[in-house]
Amino acid sequence: KAGVTQTPRYLIKTRGQQVTLSCSPISGHRSVSWYQQTPGQGLQFLFEYFSETQRNKGNFPGRFSGRQFSNSRSEMNVSTLELGDSALYLCASSLTGEIEAFFGQGTRLTVV
Amino acid sequence: TQLLEQSPQFLSIQEGENLTVYCNSSSVFSSLQWYRQEPGEGPVLLVTVVTGGEVKKLKRLTFQFGDARKDSSLHITAAQPGDTGLYLCAGDRDDKIIFGKGTRLHILP
Numbered sequence: 602k603a604g605v606t607q608t609p610r611y612l613i614k615t616r617g618q619q620v621t622l623s624c625s626p627i628s629g630h631r632s633v634s635w636y637q638q639t640p641g642q643g644l645q646f647l648f649e650y651f652s653e654t655q656r657n658k659g660n661f662p663g664r665f666s667g668r669q670f671s672n673s674r675s676e677m678n679v680s681t682l683e684l685g686d687s688a689l690y691l692c693a694s695s696l697t698g699e700i701e702a703f704f705g706q707g708t709r710l711t712v713v
Numbered sequence: 714t715q716l717l718e719q720s721p722q723f724l725s726i727q728e729g730e731n732l733t734v735y736c737n738s739s740s741v742f743s744s745l746q747w748y749r750q751e752p753g754e755g756p757v758l759l760v761t762v763v764t765g766g767e768v769k770k771l772k773r774l775t776f777q778f779g780d781a782r783k784d785s786s787l788h789i790t791a792a793q794p795g796d797t798g799l800y801l802c803a804g805d806r807d808d809k810i811i812f813g814k815g816t817r818l819h820i821l822p
Contacts, residue, residue: 605755634810635810642814643801643812643813643814643815644756644801644803644812644815645812646809646810649808649809655794656808657807657808657809657810659809686805691755691756693755693810698808700744700746700761700803700804700805700810701758701761702758702810703758704748704755704756704757705755706753706755707754708757
């Protein structure tokens with residue numbers, strides 16, 4: 602059974618640009634959550650999607666958005682990138698939003 | 714304010730030694746999870762503790778949930794280099810999984 606797949610693994614962008622990250626959950630999992638991980642703040646919750654609907658949202662600005670497709674794949678978008686957005690972005694999937702989640706390897710975003 | 718406080722932040726010990734890391738909160742959690750994250754990888758779930766006072770063992774790792782369900786500890790016996798990584802505790806709060814900042818563990822061969 603394939604795990605959670607995130608693409609791309611690494612990304613370098615310039616300030617002001619936008620970026621889209623992709624996450625394919627484990628087959629059969631309908632809940633996808635996104636996290637930002639930085640050395641200073643640790644893992645912070647961005648949002649959760651379930652059956653194409655955003656079910657929960659963390660305390661991030663509106664520049665951070667996401668969506669989920671009918672096949673449960675999810676994308677997150679960050680617009681008007683800032684240097685402080687440099688981080689490891691992690692996606693986690695679960696069957697229906699259980700607290701025990703399965704994480705992908707993450708996308709390392711560097712904003713220069 | 715961090716809802717889940719982990720200590721120590723960093724720990725470097727020799728192979729074969731024992732160690733304990735902690736996850737503390739002023740809030741009650743219905744359950745807590747422990748994850749291990751290796752460099753370049755996402756966190757991997759190790760265990761979930763649910764009942765106050767519960768003790769779970771995973772080979773050389775022993776996890777304990779406090780009686781009041783506000784804290785948890787992870788004890789590693791005879792640490793090995795393969796135990797190196799970032800150990801994260803997590804709990805469910807307002808339908809979101811929140812994480813502590815982790816304990817970065819380095820086992821020296």
